[in-house]
Amino acid sequence: MKTAARKFKDTVYAELSKTAKALGNPHRMEIIDLLAQGPFTVETIARYTGMTIANTSQHLQVLKNAQLVAISRKGNYIYYQLTGENVYAAWTSLRELGMAHNTEVKKAIDQYRKGFHNGDAISAEALLEKVQAGDVIVLDVRPEDEYHRGHIHQAISIPLDQLQERIRELSKKQEIVAYCRGSLCMLVEEAVTLLTQHGYKARKFDEGYMDWALRGYPTAMTM
Amino acid sequence: MKTAARKFKDTVYAELSKTAKALGNPHRMEIIDLLAQGPFTVETIARYTGMTIANTSQHLQVLKNAQLVAISRKGNYIYYQLTGENVYAAWTSLRELGMAHNTEVKKAIDQYRKGFHNGDAISAEALLEKVQAGDVIVLDVRPEDEYHRGHIHQAISIPLDQLQERIRELSKKQEIVAYCRGSLCMLVEEAVTLLTQHGYKARKFDEGYMDWALRGYPTAMTM
DNA sequence: CAACTATTCAATAAAATTATTGAATAGTTG
DNA sequence: CAACTATTCAATAATTTTATTGAATAGTTG
Incomplete structure (x- = not known):
């Protein structure tokens, strides 16, 4: 039997990990990195990241469900953008963590x-x-x-x-x-x-x- | 054919996402949260998080491979600890991001x-x-x-x-x-x-x- | 050095994630 | 409102992640 405290923790950590999970994919990391520059259309994002449009769209859905990006429409195009500065902040601290601890990253950059x-x-x-x-x-x-x-x-x-x-x-x-x-x-x-x-x-x-x-x-x- | 720039990006984002992926699991989030208090043994971590020892150990391996935790031995026990302050910093910014954007988390806490x-x-x-x-x-x-x-x-x-x-x-x-x-x-x-x-x-x-x-x-x- | 014990490993099955394809949809524009 | 078009959806197969079980290992202690 689970205590109320255990249930609470389970929900909270499950929800919090969704955010991290959304960031835990190479393509989505690159998308976040790109969107830090401003809003872009699906097509543009696909071109920059070298993915197909459909695949890009799916990854954007994941980010949207995690509330990391939001959309706004202009004419025929939908623009995706970060939902706030703290998204970039989190991505930055992850990037710095990775760059500090992961030798492969350092090696690749060097x-x-x-x-x-x-x-x-x-x-x-x-x-x-x-x-x-x-x-x-x-x-x-x-x-x-x-x-x-x-x-x-x-x-x-x-x-x-x-x-x-x-x-x-x-x-x-x-x-x-x-x-x-x-x-x-x-x-x-x-x-x-x-x-x-x-x-x-x-x-x-x-x-x-x-x-x-x-x-x-x-x-x-x-x- | 992939350009050198594309290959570079692929490696870097792949590596960086490993860090996020390691954090992107409820149990591992809870472990990081716990280890922010100091070093603990596998057994203790398992008890706190309600997992089996073997499963805890596997999750700890994942965190270790991502260089987020390190081990030190004392007597018969192995103590796991965070590899640095920036691990806690990253976890904090993820938590704050989650708490700011995720209504489920807010709801559960309230x-x-x-x-x-x-x-x-x-x-x-x-x-x-x-x-x-x-x-x-x-x-x-x-x-x-x-x-x-x-x-x-x-x-x-x-x-x-x-x-x-x-x-x-x-x-x-x-x-x-x-x-x-x-x-x-x-x-x-x-x-x-x-x-x-x-x-x-x-x-x-x-x-x-x-x-x-x-x-x-x-x-x-x-x- | 033998016994002990905390931890890890290996194998497996179940569940989740991912890329691809082609069709469907929603929303705008003329 | 019909035609168009950017985007999303649905279905699928391949891959990866996860929890469980029980055995193996490494390292300490008496």
């Missing part, structure tokens, strides 16, 4: 970074100083819509896939610091490599837009 | 609390003031070994299962504030009910020992 031979990254504090002194070009290499939703103050936007053709918009004289979404976003590595190859003085930002914003450092948005 | 008719709880700040003014008896109702490992400064220990027989050690004149492990620990509700029934002026603390300690409020340990 190895991937090593593929590019980009010098050292610049820290948020150092970048802030440079931005305030005005002696740096801050380059946002994320897709354009993500830039519009919010970017580092005075950053200019050249999405990675346009960088090759638009590279001449940049000056070879000034130092360029590129950034993207966060510590797992590797667009910035490709960008810095490309810039360096073309003779630009380019470095990468240590963290990403989200971390910058959460520190309360100056940001801006278009429209 | 309903269980309603079973006891214990007035309002006292907040950490208010309790701190009373402790410093010295006009309150702080009562730790957790098992004795947990008390010894760390407790609220000047708290006295009467584990819940001894409270009935030792109740006369307390004064009916002074206000008593009882506490236990954390927001999910309901020992304190039973304690306050028992005390009130016997004519003591008893209230419960809003949060638990862990939250008190994490605020940096005064604690003490025996031995």
